[in-house]
Amino acid sequence: xxxxxxxxxPGTGVRVRAPGKLNLALGVGRRxxxxxxxxxxxxxxxxxxxxxxxxxxxxxxxxxxxxxxxxVPTGEDNLAVRAALLLAEATGAEPDVHLHLHxxxxxxxxxxxxSADAAATLVACDALWGTGLDRDQMAELAAxxxxxxxxxxxxxxxxxxxxxxxxxxxMTRGEYHWALGLRHSGLSTPAVYAAFDALIGDAxxxxxxxxxxxxxALRAGDAVALxxxxxxxxxxxxxxxxxxxxxxxxxxxxxxxxGVLVSGSGPTVAALAAGGSRALAIGSAMLAAGVAxxxxxxxGPVPGARVTAIDQxxxxx
Ligand code: C5P
Numbered sequence: 570x571x572x573x574x575x576x577x578x579p580g581t582g583v584r585v586r587a588p589g590k591l592n593l594a595l596g597v598g599r600r601x602x603x604x605x606x607x608x609x610x611x612x613x614x615x616x617x618x619x620x621x622x623x624x625x626x627x628x629x630x631x632x633x634x635x636x637x638x639x640x641v642p643t644g645e646d647n648l649a650v651r652a653a654l655l656l657a658e659a660t661g662a663e664p665d666v667h668l669h670l671h672x673x674x675x676x677x678x679x680x681x682x683x684s685a686d687a688a689a690t691l692v693a694c695d696a697l698w699g700t701g702l703d704r705d706q707m708a709e710l711a712a713x714x715x716x717x718x719x720x721x722x723x724x725x726x727x728x729x730x731x732x733x734x735x736x737x738x739x740m741t742r743g744e745y746h747w748a749l750g751l752r753h754s755g756l757s758t759p760a761v762y763a764a765f766d767a768l769i770g771d772a773x774x775x776x777x778x779x780x781x782x783x784x785x786a787l788r789a790g791d792a793v794a795l796x797x798x799x800x801x802x803x804x805x806x807x808x809x810x811x812x813x814x815x816x817x818x819x820x821x822x823x824x825x826x827x828g829v830l831v832s833g834s835g836p837t838v839a840a841l842a843a844g845g846s847r848a849l850a851i852g853s854a855m856l857a858a859g860v861a862x863x864x865x866x867x868x869g870p871v872p873g874a875r876v877t878a879i880d881q882x883x884x885x886x
Contacts (some may be wrong), residue, residue, distance in 0.1 A: 582880030603637030677755025724873025743790030750861030796827025
């Protein structure tokens, strides 16, 4: 991996924005022989974003700024680096790019920030290198990078099956406001799944199902019904590894949330609010009670990975 990138020439830089996600429902089945768990999940993309700027350079390199940037690895285990190398390998393109990740999604927070980096990098390098992949080809590469990467490409609200990588759009109405309680100590996704195996094990179903009430609430744009229907089968496992999250959930609920849950494998806590000012109030309550290190107010659904700027050598870049 080369160290310092060359300065981009006009037309040689692309910026892509990709969203973090919440799981409004996360049904988890029994561990399969490959170590993965079959899922029935409803993803919602929310307005916490990763902005990835790809510029021509020699070799592949990465720098990181923004939220919890110091926690992000910058070697070949960085998911954006892996995405660039995979795209180059799959298409025969020269893997020449410098990636700058500006983070707005918590690291190891259960919101798929690394997956958003990977999705954004696929879109950015495809544009930069002119590899011309269609969305299906890109989704195939995305699934090789991680279970949540295809959804970061897709965005909006969608049902995820298989490992979470088989995406189909969900009918939804309206906009939802969320207060997010962040913790600086992240949780490892494999560790949470291992705790799930220890707690539930063979009692987990072969094929988890989605709750019809939740799908109905989304179709109707009914935030109250949605709040009552939020579920996460990984929550008991996340609470076992991070018992302090129980307090975060309780404080958010008491502050008037329509529903609360741990996001994905945690430790981020998501509280659905009746509107923007309610979300701010719930966030303030979490901070005041000392049950979150940081809070964010986000809305969903928002689109998946998309180009937001191209370097044309003018001031706009
Ligand atoms: O696919 P991804 O690399 O994001 O998954 C990270 C880890 O999460 C896997 O190694 C596995 O331990 C766990 N996982 C799982 N079942 C899924 C998705 C992820 O057990 N459906």
